[in-house]
Amino acid sequence: MQEIIKKQSKMGKISFYTLVTRFSEYTEMVESAKSIGFQTCNFFYFDNKKSNDFDGFSGLNYALKHCTSDYMIFCHQDIIFNFDTKNILIDKINELEQLDPNWAIIGNAGVTEKGEVILKITDPHGPNQTKGPFPSQVMSVDENFMVINTKHNLSCSTQMKGFHLYGLDLCQNAANLGLKSYVVDFHLTHKSKGNIDHSFFTARDNYIKIQEERKRIQFFFTTCTKFLVSNTKLFNVLLNNKVALKLLSILLKFKR
Template identity: 70%
Template sequence: MKLIDSNIEKSTFFQFFTLVTRFDEYQEMVKSAKNAGFQDSAFYYFDNKNINDFDAFSGINHAIKLCTSKYLIFCHQDILFNFDTKDHLLQKIEELETIDPSWAVIGNAGRTRKGQPIIKITDPHGEEQTQGPLPSEVMSVDENFMIINMKNNLSATTTLKGFHLYGLDLCQNAEYLGLKSYVIDFHLLHKSKGNIDQSFFNSRKEYIQLQQRRKKLKWFFTTCTRFCVTSSVLWNAILNNKVILKLLTSLLRRQK
């Protein structure tokens, strides 16, 4: 892991950690963050330009070990702070503290336990997308921008690997500790609309296998997928059939 500048000793509130494959794009993100008021924050990056020494799960856990600030920001290299500022973010965190001081993870997009999207973002899907109310408790957050409250003993699952569903994993691990995750009113630009490739489906399969060892039945919703997990391999295959999954999700959302 490398530090992009020498402001680490001044980082009281925020330290940034990012997996980097394109250093020019990462530098653009850092510049936009500093222009938005994060001049006194430290910016760490994992150098994955040539080889993936860290995946998302190991990267988050390594970042948590190193972080000395109040809040850890784990974000993509392709975001830009073109709208809201650091002061705005601190204000929204302070508001959340009055509502729920036990929060563990914050994002700018996510899904509730019933699959409802909660969003405040500009990306290729649309400008200034807002679905709330904000803040709202969610079961998962999108990985483009995540804030971890360092007062809690939180980590990603060490047996999982890859670059997908680590936001869901982190939020669910928080839930197991009796903590909560939220999407707040913090607007930034994410250049990517997401990448659902074979590695994504591999990660989803691994996460289902993890969860089927933990519980009998639970729904999982993220910004880009939905699935149901039971302790049975057969029922997992049946319930996650596209047609059945669509029907069950519709019925779930109708429940009060």
């Protein structure tokens, strides 16, 4: 297993983590970040040049476990900080702190629960793409650039593997904890337009399976109550009355 090259101690307010296969691109990214104000930040990378010892999920979980900075930037190697500065990002973070202290993840692109795309980015699809309003709460962020509020002790699902959908997974895990994700007005360049290949559809199928398992009908018991949760609101209302719960409890005991 490849190790992150720098010793992780006495970190500053922001630390960067990146999965790296092309060190020329990674060096370009780091130099551009330092040129706009990130020169005092920590930069760590996962060396995937010879083999993918870390994927998006395992790499992100490793970084989240070891990062001691206030904020962690998990980003692609092929982004360039050639528009907005570090101070602008700090302003956006401070603005969000005032608006919603329960924010967990910030991105520069994402999609709302209504399917609306929110983004501020330059990439092969076009320059200075801007779709607000900002900040907007989203259910997923694009993985090219994520700012994570480390105080919340987040993690990705350990059942997932690969290099797709870890942004969605992390945002949804945060939502399950009552936390929120946002897209803010922070402009940078992403040199890739994205890659939807066979591995993407494999990841999507795996994620669907996980969600199906999480949303199965299930009893919850405590010392003072019992209730049932399904993925249907109507069932939740109908089945959580005294008569229905008693019958279901009898059936559950009979099944055992």
